[in-house]
Amino acid sequence: APILIPPIFGGAFRAEGDIKRATLPIAITAIVNMILDPIFIYGIGWGISGAALATGLAPILGLMMMLYWIFIKKDTYLSYNKEDFHNDFSIYKDILAVGIPASLEQLIMAALAVTVNFMLTLVSGSIAVAVYTAGWRLISLGLLPAIGVGTAAITVSGVAYGAKKYENIRTALRYSAKLGLASSIVVCILLYVFANQLAFIFSYSEASAPLLPLIAAFIQLMCLFILYVPFGASAGNVFQGLGKGTTSFILTTFREFVLVLIFAYLLGFVFNMGETGIYYGMLLGGFIGSVIAYAYIEIYVDRLIKGKIEGSKI
Structure with a gap:
């Protein structure tokens, strides 16, 4: 989910013209990944497994940012409320x-x-x-x-x-x-x-x-x-x-x-x-x-x- 969902929300932000919110989580994910990689690979000694874990964990922060904007701050143009959703x-x-x-x-x-x-x-x-x-x-x-x-x-x-x-x-x-x-x-x-x-x-x-x-x-x-x-x-x-x-x-x-x-x-x-x-x-x-x-x-x-x-x- 941390890897698959952010591109979907990012596409919605870009459709609204909100490029900052579409880009910031991606940048945060990349930075976190760069920080975690040496820690897990060399510091803890997990090697390739550490690199894989870092790649899996890094997108979580970006996803949390998107979820905050959408479901807590609720200042997006699109509504994500269940009652506003209709199958078409x-x-x-x-x-x-x-x-x-x-x-x-x-x-x-x-x-x-x-x-x-x-x-x-x-x-x-x-x-x-x-x-x-x-x-x-x-x-x-x-x-x-x-x-x-x-x-x-x-x-x-x-x-x-x-x-x-x-x-x-x-x-x-x-x-x-x-x-x-x-x-x-x-x-x-x-x-x-x-x-x-x-x-x-x-x-x-x-x-x-x-x-x-x-x-x-x-x-x-x-x-x-x-x-x-x-x-x-x-x-x-x-x-x-x-x-x-x-x-x-x-x-x-x-x-x-x-x-x-x-x-x-x-x-x-x-x-x-x-x-x-x-x-x-x-x-x-x-x-x-x-x-x-x-x-x-x-x-x-x-x-x-x-x-x-x-x-x-x-």
């Missing part, structure tokens, strides 16, 4: 229509990572996999600002859609893309300039020292991936805000599991470019997929504004 299966349907495709998107991303690892193993062996795994962790961190901005677009576009203010959807979409791109440019520059220093985090030991230049080169190349993510992420998130989770899922699948893999295979295997070809293929496929997704959402919103497609039924 159409609402369950609307939630699942967005939630299931969003979950499947995460499955697609995980499957893509496994497939890329397999391809790298075939062309370059375990060293390439180690470089990709280490470097991609840093690239993933670099994606967070753009993903955060894109996530905000879900709430804003959803509110605008429900209020039938379709022009605001376009505004939210474009602001999301612009802010995401601006933050991504800054992150990309930082990753490129400090690639060697960041690579050292994963190659400080004598055994892993040979990986440093390889990881640094990977970071300097794949940081370009961050630049076009805001467009694909904004498109997918706005579609989710409009209740079109299946559309978002199809676009993500086409981008990640079709275009990325096709270009990675062509450049890595057909053109014999090895692991570098796989990386270039990921960049090319992701870029084309993001452009298609953003173009499609722009066309969709334009048609929505002009009344050429049916809008919100609320």
